[in-house]
Amino acid sequence: MDNISIPVRRIDFDEKIAGKAKYTQDLHFEHMLYAKTLRSEFPCAKINSIEIPEIPKGYFIVDSKDIPHKNIVPIVYDDQPFFAEDKVNYVGEPILLVVGPDKTIILNILKNIKVNYTVLKPILNIKESEKLNKICAEYEITKGDFDSAVKNYSYIVEDEFNTGYQEHIYLETQSMIGHYDGDCVTVYGSMQCPYFIHNSLKQALNYSDDAIRVVQLPTGGAFGGKEEYPSLIGVHAALASIKAKKPVQLVFDRQEDIICSTKRHPSIINIKSYINDENIIVAREINIKIDAGAYAGLSNVVLQRIAFASSGAYNIPNLKIHAVAFFTNNIVTGAFRGFGGCQAIFAIEMHMENIANKLNMDSLELKNKYFLKKGDSSSTSGLFNYDIKLNQIAERIEQMSLYNKKREKFKENTEKLQGIGISIIMHGCGFTGNGEKSVIHTKARLKKNKDNTIEIYTAAAEMGQGVLTTLRKIVATTLDIPIENIKINYPDTLICPDSGPTVASRTIMIVGKLLKDIAEEMKKRWAEEEFEIIKEYKYPQNLSWDNDNLKGNANPEYSWGANAVEVEIDPITYESTIKGIWAVYDIGNAIDERIAKGQIEGGIIQGLGYGKLEVLQVKDGFIQQCNLTNYIIPSSTDFPKIESELISNPFDEGPFGARGMGELTIVGAAPAYALAVQNALNKKISRIPVTQEYIMELMNDKN
């Protein structure tokens, strides 16, 4: 292959298009049983006793007593049980499973189980948690000399923003199959991180490594929702299978999935910019609060990402960032594409616009003055080692969307409520902090066969993002052999080394780079008939991280971009219609332009859903939108076509110049849309989603 970016047929295309791909719900082992979960009905309650009716033969109850080792999900903090024992901390928390051959009988058994609770007072929101000081994680980041800098300001621009929950709505709900054969327990399922589940099984069962196996099946979307959550239910399916001595399938229905799976963190972000008499932003103070829900999960890592990104793609010399994640008795929040970036970029982009308005200048012009460039330092004082082409990105998005002309035109035209907004985007690729350096020891294996075919073994999960195809392409191109000669399959821990979780926009840049290095070595030894190479990823030497003080390169590298959205608002119905969407990204170099475009379009639409449509409220600990009838995600009629471009800026440390992109594509959509509405109405937007109801509220507010 000459140019790696030229699209190829996806390896999983043929079986998916014909409906032949076997997802977890499609797999049927002989004598397979089904499992259904009994869940907490209260946000906070003591379990006094559980009355279980007589169970017919062939049916089983599986609960915490069936866990031979630790009843704690290994994520970051040891706080979340696989099954609740004497207390429940959120609505939907798993208590036990009913397992058996007939789904109707299972439901009947569930109905007749009586849990006797003593209901306790729940913590329902960030405010209540703050009063009780229920802190899950807290970080403080400073850059430059904040205290001296704020001595010389002439005025402050201050804003506070609220962002809501978002539910992933992967089309395939959470699904697992446990399969115990007497020696080894295998978990098959829909997942992003086979080794997270492997570790969880080890923690729950205390089995040896070779008695635990995790196999990813075709996965119907994930978006972060199948990052840490499957660790919980992978163990459930395994425990059920071990007890029943038969394969057990655990598939969530949609309502159950929405009620109990993780969500994007709601946030409150306060930003104060200190501006001197020459209208220069000299310092910035940012306060971030997020709702972690009942257990820590990945909240501390998400919180770090929000904090690191909270000053956006701008070089502000003096920063003080304070970020807190609070425990509540709400649904556990966790990984979701963007991983804190969505909240951070929304807040900072709105804030920059508000500063520009205050200074009576155009926001793009203001932003331009502060764009990060090579040699600048990040919010964590890490050096940006590579070219940052934000000027070029901004120029291109302006040309494509005709932003300047439209802003003028829309201001003059008072007959129609039209607006256009631009967001400037950055997103860290790869794990934050020490992740890539010392926590994950990314390993991959390549095998050369006698017939000159190559086998790729990594833990990279295919969830629709095309990773089986792009990794295959990287190896084929490096070895300069036909792509058909490269074999790759869904990960199976029995044969695939741990290349880390498939998250954090890291796979191409980290695992892809490692595979390229291995393939290069293989190329040198090509004359050997049959051999294999296993290697570990080498962290670039020009990066450093001090985890105690949160100083240094918070991410190995960043990707960049800009989005523009144009809206028209109907003054009678308050409906906002998106008239145009433009996007420019710098992902280094695309491994496959068509797959990259798929990420761009899917990410932007999911981001517009977050910014415009997707309302998920929790009242007294109960989620109010529990199905697809009232939790509204974008359909084909909601948004128009997207005009997008990639800027070429090959990254030396990435394979074929590639950097991460999966999350970059979602973070800028909501602020671009919110800014378009703000500009159309000439009213400050302070929260997302910007729904029709919120627009009505703004238009009826005469202040």
Add this chain to the structure above:
Amino acid sequence: MIKTKINFKLNGEEKIIYVDPLKRLIDILRDDFKLTGTKEGCGEGECGACSVLINNKLVNSCLVTSSLIEGKEIITIEGYSKTEKFNILKNSFEETGSVQCGFCTPGMILASEYLLSNNSHPKEEEIREALEGNLCRCTGYNAIVDAVMKASITGDGLW
């Protein structure tokens, strides 16, 4: 449980089954006939992953009970994928990058067939309207809209 005798045509073949009259068509297809190309995404007729054609009409099979299929002709992705029209759609879905996770894909293909069989040269808005009942969380729909448009051109005369 009372079982009812149901006669129907499935992917061109006559079938007789004895089932609970309230059993959902999606379960009959997936459990009794092992036709797992029809996916369950929500179980309440919102997502379209379980779309099938009943007498050439696009229907969510999770909302149809067995008693309603008596005498009807049902086409699932397994049957449709043997047709020439499928190949046209397959190629256009490939060229535009319309398949990511693939879970909505069988339903999308059948929704596209239903549109094209009623409107062989649809405009963009007509395609968007026709696919409105089929949710996709990966692609953002644009690739799929382009794919249907492309199929209507390359498959000119077929529909």
